[in-house]
Amino acid sequence: MTILEASVSRFSLTVDARDTITLMVDNADNPWGRRLHDALDFALCAESACVVTPYERVGMEDFRPDAPTRHDVADRFVADVLDKLQAEGYTTARTVFHETSSETYLSDGRTVTAVQVHRPFALVGVEYQFSREAHSRAVRYGHAYADRWEITGRSYIVPAGWYLVGEIGDYTSELVGVAGMDGDPDGVVFELEGFDASECAAGCQACGARWLAYADSWHFEPDDCDTAPWDFDDADGIDETTNTVACPACRIGRVGFMIF
Ligand SMILES: [Zn+2]
Incomplete structure (x- = not known):
């Protein structure tokens, strides 16, 4: 049995919620969780991120601000990025559980989401800028498209398959780790020794x-x-x-x- 280190103080007896997510990742079926983790981080940090199929060639014209051919999947929270990837037909996601720290010995709340990637994808990051002319058009007309943009990076390819995405936080959420799973991970975490923290x-x-x-x-x-x-x-x-x-x-x- 895996025993996580307990932390003791006057009014608390806890295990680090982050350690329990790490435990889940350490017990993954395969190493591909790292790829989805990186892609989600990419979408959380990028100003704009578009989803592409592996090896798809994309050029500057694909990201014209005035005639975008793709939707932006970048967002501030994992759940929002997953919603956008789902809307593009690449993934489906369901919450396995959401626990607050008051229900358990956890130092913080935690959320685990099961994600199925239906077909492999990568993300392309794009940054838009306004030239002085475009900026004055925006001031004059109340709206203008950015007229400069560049492709800032590309994520690794995320393979099709099942994943468990682990986040911590009672009132916010922070992505901690992703476990690659060989099949539908329904109930898997509840059988994981040491994970329950109850x-x-x-x-x-x-x-x-x-x-x-x-x-x-x-x-x-x-x-x-x-x-x-x-x-x-x-x-x-x-x-x-x-x-x-x-x-x-x-x-x-x-x-x-x-x-x-
Ligand atoms: Zn004694």
Whole structure:
């Protein structure tokens, strides 16, 4: 079983949400998630990004601001980029789950989205500029097309297939990682050991007492041993360096935590 490191402080007992997404990526079926990750980053950063089929030759004329032949898929959030890729017929996406940090031991909210890429694609980045003349036309008429543009880059090819896209954040979202999957990843993350972050085991190395708690209560019940239950909120001797608390049973040892 994979155990992620627990972080302990006065009012928190958490695992880093980012670590759980990394765990998902480390357990991917194939390495192609890196390609979709790069393409999504490309679309998040580019001023304008157009989707093309692999090896398709595109020229400046394809990106004329006054007669665009392609739609821009660049946006500020992954969900919006995926919506635009879906509108272009390249992908479909569904939210596997969205959790806030208050529901679990997670340090932050997290979102996992299953994405199916129906046919391979790449992205081409374009930047538009206004010349002085175009700028004065815009001032005079209230609207003008940019008259200068350049192709700024091209992403690697994203292969067709299934992907799991992992983001963190309660109120915003940050792309952390993408896992390439060999088939529809329905339910896969829930079987991933250590990913759930909903149970916490506590143990004292001095007296051997062990307890178990669940994210919704933080109330530790004895785990197959003869000792009293306790609440994390009442814990004494919290040490944020070693991520331990004083043992409520023997009062001598230190209690460490494992979240899974
Ligand atoms: Zn103890």
